[in-house]
Amino acid sequence: MQIAVAGAGLAGVFAAKTLADAGHEPILIDKGRSAGGRMATRRIGQGKADHGAQFFTVRTRTFQQEVDRWLEQGLIKKWFGDDHPRYMVPEGMNMLVKRMASAFDLHLEERIVRMEADAGGVVLAADSGSIFPADAAIVTFPPPQTAELLHRSAIPGTEEAVEELEALTFRPAIVGLQPLKQHLLIGSNGILDRDLPDGIEKMIAADQKGISTEPILSVYMTGEWSKHYFEESDEVTARAIKNALAAWNTVSTEEIQVKRWRYSEAEQTHSGAWMQAETLPLYFAGDAFLHEDDTSGKTRVESAVLSGIAAAEAVLKQHR
Ligand SMILES: Cc1cc2nc3c(=O)[nH]c(=O)nc-3n(C[C@H](O)[C@H](O)[C@H](O)COP(=O)(O)OP(=O)(O)OC[C@H]3O[C@@H](n4cnc5c(N)ncnc54)[C@H](O)[C@@H]3O)c2cc1C
The missing domain is CATH 3.90.660.10 (Polyamine Oxidase; Chain A, domain 2)
Structure with missing residues (x-):
């Protein structure tokens, strides 16, 4: 089964990892020149600085397991704080995502501009002319962007999904x-x-x-x-x-x-770690989709990770 993951931020790479761990070979697509999304680091001269997320905290067992692995591998460090410590990435936040994304079939500088339903699957079309057909797709763009894309694509039966995504401002x-x-x-x-x-x-x-x-x-x-x-x-x-x-x-x-x-x-979040477009094999994930175990109520690094994992698990369950 071919599964496309659109958006190579944290939700996207964790969705891809979950699918790969289950034996699939997902394709990962992003409009950027590198993976990372809001985990962003800029080089200036000989220096660098994070300019998206600066740190992350942990509130769930699932994320704690990932964080423990990263600590063991020396990829992250505790920055400060004892109650919900803040973790940082010594190489810059972006590297954490870039490193994970490089393990997959990654397609960069591909801006998805249209989606179609086709023969029980979906097709994602990029502005470069590239076409990505898939049996199922997980889209992890910020929901207002996904809503606009879905609205423009006018796939029959997705009107309700467009409305729900539009509400996530x-x-x-x-x-x-x-x-x-x-x-x-x-x-x-x-x-x-x-x-x-x-x-x-x-x-x-x-x-x-x-x-x-x-x-x-x-x-x-x-x-x-x-x-x-x-x-x-x-x-x-x-x-x-x-x-x-x-x-x-x-x-x-x-x-x-x-x-x-x-x-x-997000000013408005979605209760539930992922969403599906009615009966289509088209799933939505990202930091605005809050897992029931996440008690913070806010869009954060952890909410993106949990959402990516949960959306991939839903795909695996429904498309055996
Ligand atoms: C300024 C700022 C500070 C923050 N500080 C913190 C913090 O300190 N701690 C914390 O926990 N969280 C923080 N966050 C939030 C955290 O960065 C996000 O919750 C998390 O990185 C979101 O991951 P995501 O995968 O859901 O979305 P994103 O990282 O936004 O990934 C979505 C990806 O989709 C791609 N994309 C979008 N449209 C298209 C398209 N049409 N075609 C192809 N690709 C597309 C984008 O390029 C992007 O890579 C901060 C965010 C910002 C912006």
Whole structure:
């Protein structure tokens, strides 16, 4: 059976791993130049900084098993905290996903623009002209993007799924990356998330965190601030971040790089770790689909992992 997993973020790679562990050879497709999605790390000069997820916490036994394996392999480290410790990836968060994705038949720079139902299966079509026929597909894009794709594809019988996916709305986030001339110590672990200037939610010093030899500050703007500046130019947004940072006297000759996440965190989540489009072999997963064991109620690294695993298990059960 050919199974396609669309989206090579955490939900996608964990869906692919679950299918591969059961003896399948899934194909993994992403529009990006590399796997990772919101597990994102950028190189700037000789340094690097995370600009999506910064850490993860664990609340379920399933995820704890994965985390224990990663700890054993030296892929992750405890960053700080005793009650629900925060874990980080010394090579950058993106590497964790990239490493996993490389084990599969990975197709990058393939943006899925249409889906069709065909002979009991589904066909995913990319803007490059590539066609991916499959007996079943798991789509792990942020739900507003999946809803738009499904709506545009107009597959008969998917109207209800479109409506359910449309209800899962997301808020945006803007992150500024500021290379610094000298090391700057912030807090005892390289992260500050309180008593910050207006508009700033948290700041992380990549060098102090331990992922970069060069000093780079990741500046996470608040939801309201991000909404306000989302459609502004990079120039205007970078200047506004610089102004907000003025109190910190972060001397740098380089410009602040701006990263915009249109779909950062879900405002509305789905109760249940996956969804299916009526009677089609088309499944939806991702961080907005909350597993019943996940008590956090929020879209996080763990919710994406649990959703990917659960969607793949559902496919395996229904398509023996
Ligand atoms: C700024 C920010 C900070 C965060 N901080 C934390 C944190 O500290 N701790 C934490 O636990 N979580 C955090 N998160 C949340 C965490 O990063 C996500 O919950 C998780 O990475 C989502 O994984 P996913 O696989 O569900 O989605 P994604 O990672 O978004 O993966 C979806 C993939 O689908 C691909 N895709 C989309 N459309 C198409 C298309 N048409 N064709 C092909 N491919 C497509 C994308 O390129 C992407 O790779 C943060 C997120 C953001 C944005």
